[in-house]
Amino acid sequence: MTVPILDLRRSFKDIKPEVFDALERIFENQSFILGSDVSNFERHCEKYLELPEGSAVGCASGTDALLLALMTADVKEGDEVITTPFTFFATSGTVARLGAKPVFVDVDPKTYNINLEQAVSKINKNTKIFLPVHLFGQMCALEEVKEIFNDKGVKIIEDAAQAFGSSRIVDKEIERAGTVGDIGCYSFFPTKNLGGCGDGGMVVTKDLKTAERLKKLRVHGSGTTYYHEEVGINSRLDAIQAAILDIKLKYLEQWNEERIKIADYYKLLFKASGLRDFITPPEVLDGNRHIYHQYVVRVHSDSNPNLRDELMNYLNENGCAVRVYYPLSLHLQPCFKYLGYKEGDFLVSEKLTREVLALPIFPGLQQKEQEEIIETMIKFFKR
Numbered sequence: 421m422t423v424p425i426l427d428l429r430r431s432f433k434d435i436k437p438e439v440f441d442a443l444e445r446i447f448e449n450q451s452f453i454l455g456s457d458v459s460n461f462e463r464h465c466e467k468y469l470e471l472p473e474g475s476a477v478g479c480a481s482g483t484d485a486l487l488l489a490l491m492t493a494d495v496k497e498g499d500e501v502i503t504t505p506f507t508f509f510a511t512s513g514t515v516a517r518l519g520a521k522p523v524f525v526d527v528d529p530k531t532y533n534i535n536l537e538q539a540v541s542k543i544n545k546n547t548k549i550f551l552p553v554h555l556f557g558q559m560c561a562l563e564e565v566k567e568i569f570n571d572k573g574v575k576i577i578e579d580a581a582q583a584f585g586s587s588r589i590v591d592k593e594i595e596r597a598g599t600v601g602d603i604g605c606y607s608f609f610p611t612k613n614l615g616g617c618g619d620g621g622m623v624v625t626k627d628l629k630t631a632e633r634l635k636k637l638r639v640h641g642s643g644t645t646y647y648h649e650e651v652g653i654n655s656r657l658d659a660i661q662a663a664i665l666d667i668k669l670k671y672l673e674q675w676n677e678e679r680i681k682i683a684d685y686y687k688l689l690f691k692a693s694g695l696r697d698f699i700t701p702p703e704v705l706d707g708n709r710h711i712y713h714q715y716v717v718r719v720h721s722d723s724n725p726n727l728r729d730e731l732m733n734y735l736n737e738n739g740c741a742v743r744v745y746y747p748l749s750l751h752l753q754p755c756f757k758y759l760g761y762k763e764g765d766f767l768v769s770e771k772l773t774r775e776v777l778a779l780p781i782f783p784g785l786q787q788k789e790q791e792e793i794i795e796t797m798i799k800f801f802k803r
């Protein structure tokens with residue numbers, strides 16, 4: 421048996437007729453950029469996220485969503501952005517792109533999310549933005565620090581690229597990833613929980629003035645065509661992407677529920693396997709609805725720093741596809757050398773890069789495939 425890390429064909433088969441109808445309609449119309457498909461999808465996202473009408477702005481990618489969010493917060497050279505080193509590159513790549521300075525703090529070993537206490541300790545007069553990531557589909561407890569940042573005039577931009585549909589109960593209210601801070605950013609890259617058939621992204625904000633500005637920034641800063649109030653970028657959501665995402669949005673709850681069931685079954689299998697001395701399954705913070713964009717375990721490295729890689733190679737060679745997100749902490753990336761960080765600065769993040777291992781999790785994954793992965797792991801540790 422071979423178990424893939426991701427097989428999008430399995431969920432596509434449920435929606436194929438709807439998708440092909442939408443494609444036919446769009447090709448008949450020959451209208452491909454923005455338009456009613458995009459605005460319909462934006463309205464549906466607002467409903468799903470319980471945001472006011474006009475607060476969702478589709479754009480060309482999750483990276484651009486971050487870039488547009490930072491631009492609309494007037495982030496510029498010399499500004500500091502407090503963020504996590506344990507994430508996909510775009511989170512701080514966009515900060516650096518605007519000439520601002522990513523200020524890293526370490527992460528929490530249980531949730532892999534930014535250490536909020538340390539984040540607060542980095543606030544100074546140059547701090548413009550706090551940029552947390554809801555990593556792998558689990559939210560940060562932003563309510564613990566929101567007021568502190570607000571009081572200091574620091575805006576919160578959430579990188580919710582991996583967390584569309586993730587939520588958290590705070591004081592008996594549901595808070596949704598991307599809607600807690602001032603601006604939220606999502607990615608619709610094909611592998612994300614809500615993924616299109618190419619690049620796509622979205623920025624949301626309850627401040628409708630900011631949303632209006634975002635709508636201009638995504639079309640070169642123009643409100644009226646060929647009249648430019650400021651210098652923006654070209655970052656629009658295609659009609660085709662929006663139409664497909666709009667269909668998928670209807671299935672998202674069902675698919676996220678399926679991911680949660682798969683995660684629960686992994687947990688059960690780990691408990692029964694006797695592997696807990698070697699492996700820690702992901703932990704869920706009280707109140708969180710983790711939607712498992714990725715199911716990431718830790719392979720304990722204290723007695724053998726290469727154990728994770730050895731296990732990964734063994735699994736991959738034996739038909740079980742697994743991956744590492746992420747193998748190098750951002751503070752150690754060659755392109756960020758100028759920031760002056762060194763090995764040892766963020767011990768948790770660095771340890772995670774040696775220990776994390778992502779197992780397959782996607783709608784349509786079969787229990788027998790999960791069992792195969794755990795059995796292959798048991799074989800590895802018995803050798």
Ligand SMILES: *Cc1c(COP(=O)(O)O)cnc(C)c1O
Binds near residue numbers: 482507608
């Ligand atoms: C995917 C991702 C992005 C970037 O999204 P793209 O649509 O690929 O540009 C940003 N941040 C995080 C945490 C991501 O996982």
